[in-house]
Amino acid sequence: MVPLSHPLASVxxxxxxxxxxxxxxxxxxxxxxxxxxxxxxxxxxxxxxxxSANVRKGSSASIGTLAxxxxxxxxxxxxxxxxxxxxxxRPGVLAAVAGVFGRHGVSIRTMEQEGLGDEARLIFIxxxxxxxxxxxxxRDLRDLDVVDRVVSLLRVVG
Numbered sequence: 001m002v003p004l005s006h007p008l009a010s011v012x013x014x015x016x017x018x019x020x021x022x023x024x025x026x027x028x029x030x031x032x033x034x035x036x037x038x039x040x041x042x043x044x045x046x047x048x049x050x051x052s053a054n055v056r057k058g059s060s061a062s063i064g065t066l067a068x069x070x071x072x073x074x075x076x077x078x079x080x081x082x083x084x085x086x087x088x089x090r091p092g093v094l095a096a097v098a099g100v101f102g103r104h105g106v107s108i109r110t111m112e113q114e115g116l117g118d119e120a121r122l123i124f125i126x127x128x129x130x131x132x133x134x135x136x137x138x139r140d141l142r143d144l145d146v147v148d149r150v151v152s153l154l155r156v157v158g
Contacts, residue, residue, distance in 0.1 A: 001082055002157045014039065019157075075132035080109065080156035082125050083134075085141065086149040089120040093146045097122060100144065104137040105129070119148060125156060 002009050007029050011017045016034035021027055033039035054060050087093050094113070101108055107127040114121045126134070134153070141147050 001154050006157055008157060075130070075135070077131040077155075078128050079131070080126055080128055081106075081134050082152070082154040082156055083123070083138075084151040084153075085122045085124075085147055086116070086151055087120050087122055088146045088148065089115055089118055090146075093120070094122070096144055096146055097141065100137055100140045101126075103140070104133045106133050106137050121151075 006019075007027075008017055008019050011031065014034050015031060017029055017031040019027065019029045085097065087097065094111075098108065101124075106129045108124055109127045110125045112123045114123075138150060138153065142150060
């Protein structure tokens with residue numbers, strides 16, 4: 001669910017990355033070796049050296065005082081979403097499902113339907129939407145008698 005053009009798509013093998021979007025700084029990516037023999041050993045050895053130096057000096061390490069930073073509620077998060085539903089395969093089901101999206105202001109970018117006998121799988125990718133609106137859409141979809149199951153919901157990195 002990460003486009004090939006996104007920096008996270010280049011993370012391979014034992015490397016890890018964290019991608020952060022900040023209002024003042026823009027996009028930041030922290031990238032480096034993750035768990036594994038040599039990277040873990042190097043981190044542990046570095047911690048031991050710091051600890052022994054602090055013991056010898058009679059001091060201790062401190063990270064200082066961390067400021068209290070407001071965290072935006074997850075309901076306000078904006079993302080594209082991938083949604084997979086199992087539904088009854090009969091006329092009017094797609095219209096009922098699409099109506100729920102529309103009532104909550106969640107725009108559908110793509111939709112695919114796959115028949116599974118008496119059931120169908122509907123796969124949606126939305127345009128950018130608010131988390132709270134997508135969660136409200138899910139609640140209403142689960143209440144529809146034609147929706148058998150919400151299989152998965154994933155945020156899509158845009």
